[in-house]
Amino acid sequence: xxxxxxxxxxxxxxxxxxxxxxxxxxxxxxxxxxxxxxxxxxxxxxxxxxxxxxxxxxxxxxxxxxxxxxxxxxxxxxxxxx
Amino acid sequence: xxxxxxxxxxxxxxxxxxxxxxxxxxxxxxxxxxxxxxxxxxxxxxxxxxxxxxxxxxxxxxxxxxxxxxxxxxxxxxxxxxxxxxxxxxxxxxxxxxxxxxxxxxxxxxxxxxxxxxxxxxxxxxxxxxxxxxxxxxxxxxxxxxx
Numbered sequence: 001x002x003x004x005x006x007x008x009x010x011x012x013x014x015x016x017x018x019x020x021x022x023x024x025x026x027x028x029x030x031x032x033x034x035x036x037x038x039x040x041x042x043x044x045x046x047x048x049x050x051x052x053x054x055x056x057x058x059x060x061x062x063x064x065x066x067x068x069x070x071x072x073x074x075x076x077x078x079x080x081x082x
Numbered sequence: 083x084x085x086x087x088x089x090x091x092x093x094x095x096x097x098x099x100x101x102x103x104x105x106x107x108x109x110x111x112x113x114x115x116x117x118x119x120x121x122x123x124x125x126x127x128x129x130x131x132x133x134x135x136x137x138x139x140x141x142x143x144x145x146x147x148x149x150x151x152x153x154x155x156x157x158x159x160x161x162x163x164x165x166x167x168x169x170x171x172x173x174x175x176x177x178x179x180x181x182x183x184x185x186x187x188x189x190x191x192x193x194x195x196x197x198x199x200x201x202x203x204x205x206x207x208x209x210x211x212x213x214x215x216x217x218x219x220x221x222x223x224x225x226x227x228x229x
């Protein structure tokens with residue numbers, strides 16, 4: 001089980017901030033493919049990965065990053081702090 | 083060395099005075115304050131800033147540590163808000179103290195560049211006619227490359 005978090009327009013498009021996902025996905029990209037296959041709202045949110053960023057266990061990483069042992073994966077648009 | 087993530091507004095004048103108080107080890111103090119701007123000519127009702135509890139604190143600490151590793155700073159302050167801001171409200175501030183101004187300015191700019199695109203905050207502008215997420219700029223990412 002892994003906690004999957006969504007922020008900003010990704011959260012709005014998918015319709016929830018967080019969910020627990022049962023998955024054997026080896027990488028972030030594999031997890032994305034599983035989510036996209038679920039429902040249209042996921043497919044829409046993940047349609048263009050270049051407009052998304054991902055963090056695994058609260059560290060920014062890339063979509064090809066491995067998920068082994070990860071407890072938390074978060075998807076969000078590029079950050080706009082400051 | 084203080085990093086604060088908070089919902090409440092802050093008084094940047096008071097924060098700058100506290101930061102500077104009693105300091106004898108620095109010839110230069112630089113402060114920067116980010117303000118909620120209304121580019122909609124009076125149309126902005128509010129700005130909502132979302133963050134990632136846990137990761138945001140970690141990112142702010144990491145950015146502050148990196149600044150201190152790169153420049154000999156006598157002190158460093160980061161305050162960043164989340165939640166709802168009215169036009170004109172302060173969003174965030176950084177302050178740096180160093181022996182000379184070059185380090186203080188450079189460290190403050192470094193902090194700003196990293197806070198802009200490496201700290202997990204997302205801004206949404208709400209106007210009378212709707213709401214929209216503020217999009218990051220290519221120049222934000224390019225700004226990181228100079229460090």
